Amino acid sequence: MQEVAQRKIVVLGTGGTIAGSSPVRGANVGYVAGQIGVDELLAAVPGLAQAAGGTLVAEQVAQFDSKDMDFATWARLAQRCAAHLADPAVAGIVITHGTDTLEETAWLLHTLLDASRPVVLTGAMRPATALSPDGPQNLLDAVTLAADSTARGVLVMVAGAVHGARDVRKVHPLRLDAFDSGDAGPLGWVEAGQVRWAHDRPPGAAWAGQAAHAALVPVLGRLPWPRVEIVMSHAGSDGALVDWLVEKGVHGIVAAATGNGSLHRALEAALARAAHAGVRVRVASRCPQGRMLELAGAPWRHAAGLSPVKARISLLLELMADSAGANRVKSGLEPFE
Numbered sequence: 001m002q003e004v005a006q007r008k009i010v011v012l013g014t015g016g017t018i019a020g021s022s023p024v025r026g027a028n029v030g031y032v033a034g035q036i037g038v039d040e041l042l043a044a045v046p047g048l049a050q051a052a053g054g055t056l057v058a059e060q061v062a063q064f065d066s067k068d069m070d071f072a073t074w075a076r077l078a079q080r081c082a083a084h085l086a087d088p089a090v091a092g093i094v095i096t097h098g099t100d101t102l103e104e105t106a107w108l109l110h111t112l113l114d115a116s117r118p119v120v121l122t123g124a125m126r127p128a129t130a131l132s133p134d135g136p137q138n139l140l141d142a143v144t145l146a147a148d149s150t151a152r153g154v155l156v157m158v159a160g161a162v163h164g165a166r167d168v169r170k171v172h173p174l175r176l177d178a179f180d181s182g183d184a185g186p187l188g189w190v191e192a193g194q195v196r197w198a199h200d201r202p203p204g205a206a207w208a209g210q211a212a213h214a215a216l217v218p219v220l221g222r223l224p225w226p227r228v229e230i231v232m233s234h235a236g237s238d239g240a241l242v243d244w245l246v247e248k249g250v251h252g253i254v255a256a257a258t259g260n261g262s263l264h265r266a267l268e269a270a271l272a273r274a275a276h277a278g279v280r281v282r283v284a285s286r287c288p289q290g291r292m293l294e295l296a297g298a299p300w301r302h303a304a305g306l307s308p309v310k311a312r313i314s315l316l317l318e319l320m321a322d323s324a325g326a327n328r329v330k331s332g333l334e335p336f337e
């Protein structure tokens with residue numbers, strides 16, 4: 001009777017514009033993000049409990065502007081999601097989040113969580129005190145999606161569209177429909193309280209969380225996070241930044257390359273020096289659309305078509321998993337004890 005038991009939707013609040021407020025009544029900009037508690041956000045949306053189809057449970061995990069996202073909050077959020085997903089009564093999770101780094105958190109959670117049920121991130125482009133805030137509708141749609149029995153994996157719900165964690169990006173600084181999945185397109189839509197999947201069917205198993213680094217979740221917060229930086233290839237690149245980062249002890253570098261992975265020759269030479277010094281290098285395209293193809297004989301591993309910010313997260317977790325493995329061997333401890 002699992003169907004009957006799974007009737008709890010958990011809403012984890014982290015702040016953002018959706019929880020923002022302005023002293024100037026009706027202002028759309030110049031507000032302070034992360035001011036209104038998650039309980040108050042839920043209370044402001046009529047019909048939310050009905051959309052959840054059961055109990056709504058709210059938890060404040062953080063309360064800030066997501067431009068300031070940090071490793072400690074990521075660790076706490078991933079662990080709270082994992083704990084709730086381990087509860088068979090939880091049908092789905094909604095995370096209210098600032099839009100600035102929403103795609104990064106979505107990719108992090110996609111890589112960490114065994115999300116056999118939906119984990120839906122949502123946010124807003126206008127503060128809760130705006131004349132016409134977009135947060136309440138986004139929250140209602142996110143709860144509708146989290147309660148849908150055909151949904152799974154880490155999803156993003158903004159402006160009526162459902163996006164997957166891999167392809168979604170914030171593409172506009174102001175408009176309400178600020179997220180886009182490029183060539184991939186949205187996975188679906190929520191319309192008048194109903195989920196409509198693109199091509200009339202749920203996107204399938206491959207789109208659900210791959211949980212490549214699920215074993216890291218219990219130790220996040222205890223292990224140090226490696227230092228991974230993004231360096232962009234552009235006209236006039238000279239590679240000096242890369243040399244400086246190596247000197248400062250950087251562990252990984254993602255090169256945001258032009259086009260299909262091309263790098264300024266000066267930057268390429270500096271990256272070769274970095275790799276020689278033991279720094280892990282990945283190449284991602286700075287193009288906002290499409291997926292970079294691997295070039296035969298290229299000296300770098302490409303980032304599997306990820307954007308530079310998501311490639312950085314994958315490299316962070318990869319390095320952390322390696323170091324967890326190495327510590328284990330050194331200390332003789334059981335995996336991730």
Ligand code: ASP
Binds near residue numbers: 017033098
């Ligand atoms: N700066 C805000 C944040 O990311 C923007 C937003 O939520 O739309 O928290």
